[in-house]
Every structure is written in structure tokens, then in C-alpha cells.
Amino acid sequence: xxxxxxxxxxxxxxxxxxxxxxxxxxxxxxxxxxxxxxxxxxxxxxxxxxxxxxxxxxxxxxxxxxxxxxxxxxxxxxxxxxxxxxxxxxxxxxxxxxxxxxxxxxxxxxxxxxxxxxxxxxxxxxxxxxxxxxxxxxxxxxxxxxxxxxxxxxxxxxxxxxxxxxxxxxxxxxxxxxxxxxxxxxxxxxxxxxxxxxxxxxxxxxxxxxxxxxxxxxxxxxxxxxxxxxxxxxxxxxxxxxxxxxxxxxxxxxxxxxx
Amino acid sequence: xxxxxxxxxxxxxxxxxxxxxxxxxxxxxxxxxxxxxxxxxxxxxxxxxxxxxxxxxxxxxxxxxxxxxxxxxxxxxxxxxxxxxxxxxxxxxxxxxxxxxxxxxxxxxxxxxxxxxxxxxxxxxxxxxxxxxxxxxxxxxxxxxxxxxxxxxxxxxxxxxxxxxxxxxxxxxxxxxxxxxxxxxxxxxxxxxxxxxxxxxxxxxxxxxxxxxxxxxxxxxxxxxxxxxxxxxxxxxxxxxxxxxxxxxxxxxxxxxxxxxxxxxxxxxxxxxxxxxxxxxxxxxxxxxxxxxxxxxxxxxxxxxxxxxxxxxxxxxxxxxxxxxxxxxxxxxxxxxxxxxxxx
Numbered sequence: 001x002x003x004x005x006x007x008x009x010x011x012x013x014x015x016x017x018x019x020x021x022x023x024x025x026x027x028x029x030x031x032x033x034x035x036x037x038x039x040x041x042x043x044x045x046x047x048x049x050x051x052x053x054x055x056x057x058x059x060x061x062x063x064x065x066x067x068x069x070x071x072x073x074x075x076x077x078x079x080x081x082x083x084x085x086x087x088x089x090x091x092x093x094x095x096x097x098x099x100x101x102x103x104x105x106x107x108x109x110x111x112x113x114x115x116x117x118x119x120x121x122x123x124x125x126x127x128x129x130x131x132x133x134x135x136x137x138x139x140x141x142x143x144x145x146x147x148x149x150x151x152x153x154x155x156x157x158x159x160x161x162x163x164x165x166x167x168x169x170x171x172x173x174x175x176x177x178x179x180x181x182x183x184x185x186x187x188x189x190x191x192x193x194x195x196x197x198x199x200x201x202x203x204x205x206x207x208x209x210x211x212x213x214x215x216x217x218x219x220x221x222x223x224x225x226x227x228x229x230x231x232x233x234x235x236x237x238x239x240x241x242x243x244x245x246x247x248x249x250x251x252x253x254x255x256x257x258x259x
Numbered sequence: 260x261x262x263x264x265x266x267x268x269x270x271x272x273x274x275x276x277x278x279x280x281x282x283x284x285x286x287x288x289x290x291x292x293x294x295x296x297x298x299x300x301x302x303x304x305x306x307x308x309x310x311x312x313x314x315x316x317x318x319x320x321x322x323x324x325x326x327x328x329x330x331x332x333x334x335x336x337x338x339x340x341x342x343x344x345x346x347x348x349x350x351x352x353x354x355x356x357x358x359x360x361x362x363x364x365x366x367x368x369x370x371x372x373x374x375x376x377x378x379x380x381x382x383x384x385x386x387x388x389x390x391x392x393x394x395x396x397x398x399x400x401x402x403x404x405x406x407x408x409x410x411x412x413x414x415x416x417x418x419x420x421x422x423x424x425x426x427x428x429x430x431x432x433x434x435x436x437x438x439x440x441x442x443x444x445x446x447x448x449x450x451x452x453x454x455x456x457x458x459x460x461x462x463x464x465x466x467x468x469x470x471x472x473x474x475x476x477x478x479x480x481x482x483x484x485x486x487x488x489x490x491x492x493x494x495x496x497x498x499x500x501x502x503x504x505x506x507x508x509x510x511x512x513x514x515x516x517x518x519x520x521x522x523x524x525x526x527x528x529x530x531x532x533x534x535x536x537x538x539x540x541x542x543x544x545x546x547x548x549x550x551x552x553x554x555x556x557x558x559x560x561x562x563x564x565x566x567x568x569x570x571x572x573x574x575x576x577x578x579x580x581x582x583x584x585x586x587x588x589x590x591x592x593x594x595x596x597x598x599x600x601x602x603x
Binding site for chain 2: 010011012013019023025036037094095096099100118119121122123124125126127128130131132133134135137139140141142143155158159160161163164165166167168169170171179180181218219221222223224225226227228229230232234235236237238239242243245246247248249250252253256257259
């Protein structure tokens with residue numbers, strides 16, 4: 001079974017950033033880490049390969065050099081290959097533009113299953129995987145918390161609002177977005193981590209995949225006009241002993257629930 | 260390309276007697292406000308097997324048209340809804356489509372956006388209509404910043420609004436507008452003319468691509484965290500698994516549903532279904548009482564839309580106090596003991 005796992009190196013803001021009204025955060029104000037959700041997608045992919053008794057797991061990302069950390073994490077867990085697609089114009093790209101790039105990669109790789117994290121911790125649109133399925137006209141299940149193989153189909157759990165879970169059968173080829181907690185991601189051992197550092201990473205550009213500048217621009221779903229500091233007003237503090245705090249809380253709760 | 264199309268959802272799915280999700284009423288408020296700002300007439304669509312039966316619930320002020328789309332199966336199926344929304348957009352050509360940032364929307368809306376080359380943003384916290392069309396705001400960098408988005412060249416823009424997000428109307432003012440209080444649910448005024456109701460016939464047979472084998476409801480006793488009016492939410496501050504049942508009892512006494520932050524689930528002290536945060540439920544209750552929650556970005560992303568947030572934490576520097584309306588620096592169990600007495 002061939003599985004493509006699309007991962008993302010997510011950005012975190014360092015403290016002390018001063019916004020200047022522009023739409024991008026300067027690179028030096030960012031630090032990077034693999035996306036929490038991706039480890040669960042990678043684990044699900046490796047288990048599918050194991051259950052099928054063979055195949056190939058390809059970990060791929062649309063990201064700059066910093067994203068190689070995410071790819072090497074996948075290689076250390078046991079993926080067969082790693083692919084990074086990038087063009088500097090993609091910095092800050094929205095989920096639909098990223099999905100357009102991944103769609104070209106998927107067309108070249110022809111996987112039977114595509115797995116993504118259910119969302120990324122930084123932008124949290126929870127949309128790239130689903131947009132990719134749309135572009136490829138693939139069957140899809142999102143926010144999946146369990147995956148099992150059942151012949152030429154998969155049986156998966158989908159998390160619903162309110163804590164209900166539906167179990168769905170879906171035929172291959174399929175795209176799933178994986179929720180945290182769907183499995184227990186394996187820890188790579190030291191030797192695997194060392195080996196992953198030496199493994200080659202295939203690097204491509206959207207252009208090489210046949211995605212022109214204009215097509216990419218048309219695929220984008222949104223443009224960031226500017227970034228703002230959210231206004232946070234500090235809480236009105238309740239002072240006094242625990243009994244006074246509790247009494248005030250009871251008062252606020254009663255008033256708010258009545259309003 | 261004009262007008263606003265709201266995708267309404269029924270709590271518990273179509274066919275349920277529960278009626279509209281509260282978040283759908285917020286969508287209608289936001290759609291009405293966009294219309295008043297110049298986006299055009301407001302149409303509300305309901306997709307589902309029993310959509311017709313629920314059309315009357317959508318007779319709300321400002322709604323010009325109600326469209327129902329009947330589906331072959333009773334339960335939600337992502338590819339069926341995808342096909343239905345694609346046809347709705349082809350048919351009505353709205354400038355803006357507003358959906359909730361719900362588990363069902365997360366299963367089909369972005370696919371429609373990508374296929375149609377439409378504009379798109381998820382987890383939007385405020386919308387407004389300006390000279391160049393719709394503007395949206397949403398969190399960026401794990402909610403540390405707010406991004407303002409526009410959609411140049413897009414004649415239709417699909418937006419998923421977070422529950423508890425304010426109704427449109429703040430315009431494109433400064434950052435302050437984004438933290439405004441949630442829009443009130445519209446109260447029907449006798450004067451408003453009734454919306455026309457129509458049924459859009461779409462052949463959806465054969466569009467389903469998944470087969471539902473089972474639906475498991477959450478364990479009994481666990482109220483729906485996402486729909487509760489009052490949440491008592493606990494975090495790492497409870498110290499050990501032993502603290503959880505005690506606060507569960509307090510929640511019951513106070514008439515609250517219990518929810519938890521991520522670390523409690525990871526530690527195995529609480530079931531995943533109770534988790535509020537980015538990888539859990541997004542909630543927007545009237546009252547969110549946070550006990551022993553420090554306020555990691557992941558958690559704040561899931562609850563900052565709550566109407567009133569009260570936080571008790573022993574650390575005066577906890578980030579939860581940046582989003583809370585009322586705060587107290589205290590030992591959570593001391594406060595819990597006093598609350599137990601008050602709600603005995």
C-alpha cells in the first residue's frame with residue numbers, strides 16, 4: 001500500500017515582536033516545530049503499511065528549509081521517502097494554495113491513501129487536507145480518531161461535535177485527516193534519528209510539478225491584508241478570602257445565566 | 260454575485276427534534292449584518308433529509324429566503340453535502356457563504372471552496388462588508404495575532420465562523436472591534452415580513468462516498484460540552500486524578516457541565532470528549548468558569564468566544580487572566596469548597 005503523508009512545520013511567535021502593520025512576520029521573530037497532529041498521521045500511515053504487509057510511505061511538506069525537521073521526524077519514525085516542495089512566494093500561503101501544490105505532488109506520486117493532520121497548530125484552518133481531497137476528487141473523512149484496514153476499504157472513526165463518534169467505511173483511494181489521540185505515535189530510537197539525518201530529501205518546486213505562478217495565485221483562497229495585536233483586557237480581579245471569591249463567582253454566574 | 264447564503268445546521272443532525280444549533284442563529288445574525296452593510300439579501304439554506312420540516316424555524320428577521328435541500332440519507336454525509344453546496348452556489352451565486360466552524364462543516368466546505376476556486380477562511384472570528392467585498396478576521400500564529408483577510412478576485416467567498424464570534428457590524432475599524440461581545444440571538448419581531456420558502460431539487464442519489472456503520476453517542480452523563488450554557492472547566496491545577504470527581508460533583512451542584520483542558524486528557528484523568536481546545540471542542544457558553552487552567556494558546560483557542568469567562572488560578576501571571584472577564588488568584592480547592600457550600 002502506498003501512503004502519502006502531508007506534514008507541516010508550524011510557526012510560533014517569539015516574545016517581543018512589534019507589529020508594523022504589515023501582513024508578514026519577519027523570519028527572525030519565528031521559531032519552528034513539527035505540527036502536533038502530524039505524528040498521529042505518520043503513525044497511522046506506518047500502521048497501514050505494516051498491516052498491508054508492505055508498500056511505501058512518503059512524507060511530504062510544502063515548506064522552507066526549516067520544514068526538513070518535520071520530514072526527518074517522519075523518516076526517523078520509518079517513512080520510506082521524504083519530499084519537500086517550496087518556492088519563497090509560498091511564505092504565508094493559505095490552505096487552498098498549499099492544497100494546490102500538494103495536489104500536483106499527489107498526482108505525481110499516485111498514493112492509495114493520503115493522510116494529513118486534522119489541523120495545524122499555527123493557522124488552524126483545518127482545511128488543507130479537505131481542500132486537497134476536493135481538488136483530487138477523492139473520497140475523504142476528516143477529524144478521524146481511528147483507522148483500520150478492511151480489505152480494499154478502510155473503517156474509520158470520525159469525531160463529531162458533542163463527543164459522538166461515527167464509524168464509516170470508505171473505499172480506497174481516500175484522504176483522511178487525523179486527530180490527535182487517534183493512536184500512540186512510535187518514538188524513534190536514537191539510531192533511527194541519526195540515520196534520518198543522513199537520508200536524502202527530494203526537493204521540488206511548484207513549477208517543476210507543473211504548477212505555474214498564475215495557476216497558484218488563482219488557487220489561493222485568501223490574502224492576509226495585515227496582522228493585528230488582539231486586544232486583551234485583563235480580568236477584573238476579585239480579591240479577598242476564598243469565601244468572598246466564591247460568593248462573587250456565584251453572583252456573576254447567576255446574573256449571566258439569567259441575562 | 261450578491262447576497263449572503265447561510266448554511267444552517269440542526270443540533271443532533273437533520274431529523275432531530277432539537278431545532279437549530281445556537282451557532283446557526285449567530286450565523287444568521289452575522290449574515291443579516293453583512294446584508295445591512297451592503298452584501299445583499301440573506302438566504303438561509305438547510306441541507307438534510309428532514310430539511311423541509313425545519314424550514315419554519317428559519318423564519319427570522321432579515322431572512323429573505325429559505326432554501327431547503329433534501330438528502331437521500333437521514334444522517335449527515337460529507338460528499339452529499341459537498342454536492343449540495345456546489346449546486347446551491349451554482350444556483351444562487353452568493354457573494355458570501357457563512358457556515359459554522361463545526362465538525363460537519365470541517366468535512367466538506369473547504370473541498371467546495373478548493374474545487375470552485377472560491378475564497379475561503381476557516382475559524383473566522385469576525386466578518387464585515389467593505390468597499391471591496393467581505394473582510395474576515397481570524398487568529399494567526401496560534402491565536403497570538405489576529406489576521407485580517409480579504410479575497411481579491413473572488414466572486415464567492417466561503418467562511419466558517421467560530422461559535423460565539425461577534426456578528427458582523429464592527430466594520431473595518433481597529434483591532435478593538437474583534438474582541439466585541441457575541442451578537443445577540445435575533446428575536447423575531449412581529450413586523451418582519453415572512454421569508455419565501457423554496458425547495459431546491461438536486462439529484463443527490465449516489466453522491467455519498469462513505470457508509471455509516473455505527474454512531475456512538477458520548478458516554479451518558481457527559482453533557483454536550485459544545486452546547487452547554489455553563490461550563491465548569493478544570494486544568495492541571497487539580498493536581499491529580501483524585502481532584503476530578505470532586506469537581507465533577509461541584510459542576511453538577513452548580514448546574515454546569517464539566518469540561519477539561521488538554522493536559523488532563525493526556526494524563527488520562529478525563530475522557531477526550533470533555534476536552535476544550537484546539538484539538539478538542541470549541542465552546543462558547545454563557546459562562547465559562549476555569550479552575551486551575553493556566554491558559555495555553557491551544558486551550559484559549561477553544562474557549563475565548565465564551566460570553567463571560569471567570570478564572571481562578573494560583574498564578575497571578577497566568578495567561579488565562581488575559582482573556583477572562585473576572586479573575587481571582589487563589590487556591591482552586593479552597594474556592595471549590597466555598598462554592599460547594601453555596602450550592603449545597
